[in-house]
Amino acid sequence: MSEKILVTGATGFVGSALVERLLSCQEKQVVALVRQKEVSFPTEVLVSVVSEKGEFAELSFDDVKSIVHCAARVHIMNDRSVNPLADFREVNVKFTLDLARRAAEAGVKRFVFLSSIKVNGEETSPGFPFQADDIPAPVDPYGCSKMEAEQGLRRISEELGIEVVIIRPVLVYGPGVKANFRSMMNWLDKGFPLPFGAIQNKRSLVSLDNLVDLIITCLDHPGAANQIFMVSDGEDVSTTDLLIKMGNALGKPARLIPIPSMFINVGAVLSGRRDLARRLNGSLQVDIQKTRKLLDWSPIESLDEGLVKVAKDFRSGSN
Template sequence: MKNILVTGTTGFIGSSIRSKLCTLGYQIVSTQRNANYANELEFDLKKPFNLVEQLKNIDVIIHSAAIVHVMDNKIPIDETYQKANYEATIELAQQAVEAGVKRFVFISSIKVNGETTTGRLPFSSSDLPSPKDAYSLSKAQAEKGLLDLAAKTGLEVVIIRPPLVYGPGVKANFANLVKLAMRSFPLPFGAINNKRSFVFIDNLTDFINIAVYHPAAANHIWLISDDDDLSTSQLFRLIIQYSNSKAFLFNIPQDFFVRLCRLLGKKNIAERLCGDLQVDIKHTKEVLGWTPPYTAQQAIKKTVLSFISKY
């Protein structure tokens, strides 16, 4: 039995982590900006905090809280990410050391490796960091700070870099893809044959359970995915199939699609839909003996059916 603090439990990933670990019998404490219950701690990435006393009964911290999108234009974007994702993370870890917490699991991002694997091998945990924006830079800095702290103090640090996470309740980009595929009109993605790695939320939370207790997980960076990369056309066909949508895909040359997006000022959309972003999880599987419990097909079906039930 372990006492585990999970941050970011108001978000999609954090709430799923909490639910998974509760079912496994762990004693879970959550964080909230305004804590109201006995099993909650008040914690806000944007405000000073001192949790040393409250952390003295905690064995493991799973830190999933992060600022992903900056909404406040009054503060520079770089400064917001720096303070919330880097400085607050290191401060929490330092307080964890003072309180005697044994392990700190940090949910980072594959964006620390870079934005694309088009024209190169899949990302691996041994790659040098190559963050391209303020968000991924803040995550990379937090990773380095945590590993430095581990080396100095003995705190066990586990760093996880997931690609795009999806599942029932997901919002943002993946939800938009599902909505698009469920509309009854033709979609011009039939000839897009890229490869992208994703991770189903239940596969991620299954791995996090390994990260909580496995002795070999400590002080390393781990890449995970569904271990079944999909092209944009394959992804849309699966969503159409499981939603019984009347939409269908037609072919236009991928190069033409990319050029058209760029002419329309949508370069980022072209990269997400047509570019490669593959993750090599061979090392994770071999060292930790972990394989994703759900296939990509099972995961997408579960996600789409959940989406349909709500909309």
């Protein structure tokens, strides 16, 4: 009998790609936990529905060996919530821990939790990447909620014996990517001159295929049990270099003006966009040596290869 893998957030950016990849594994059967009954999946996927309040009393864990928990209230720029931390905790902490406890009590062996690099913090000094076992230092409510979920999962693991695997992705890109990444592709495609030609930061990114490949590795690998892993493409780039690579993938050479980062920072502060300036000028690197060593894992595609896929999807106009 095929083992069942329960995937939450199965309609999301990462979850949908994970479901598609799992369907190619003949020895695995996918159970998708979703909020809307009308969501369409291939006939091979079993579908369970969670209520808007996060209730899943009717969910059966029969024959479920592992859970990949992708569902989350994601980080929102300019969040207008009256109490963002409470809202993040309701989904990212309470729902996560309720699900994990129910799963552990039902005999599920492993719980793979898609966390966030924001548990470590917002920025690194160039050449000093975040490590998987660093002391957490989240800054915003989203990062705090992910940290609290991680801590709760470890307590449940100690109490009930379920194996917990925590993955902290950096910025994920791939076909269907939205937000700032897609905006940059739009700027490049239209040939806009951009004032980002002299940025000397270093940032780690991870392609969607690399992240999904690591998740699947963590489902079965004995060395993954009760560990925290960083994940990236294994190649850190400056914003300037990233834009050049994106332009090459699009076939539209980037038109970059070498404006010093200091002036970009000043302009961002004056326009109330300090967070955007940090993303453009700041460094955020992760060290994936632990991931490579414990799991004998390496990224299956390079940054350039991942960008070609994004560019092809962008050109297809599918989003």
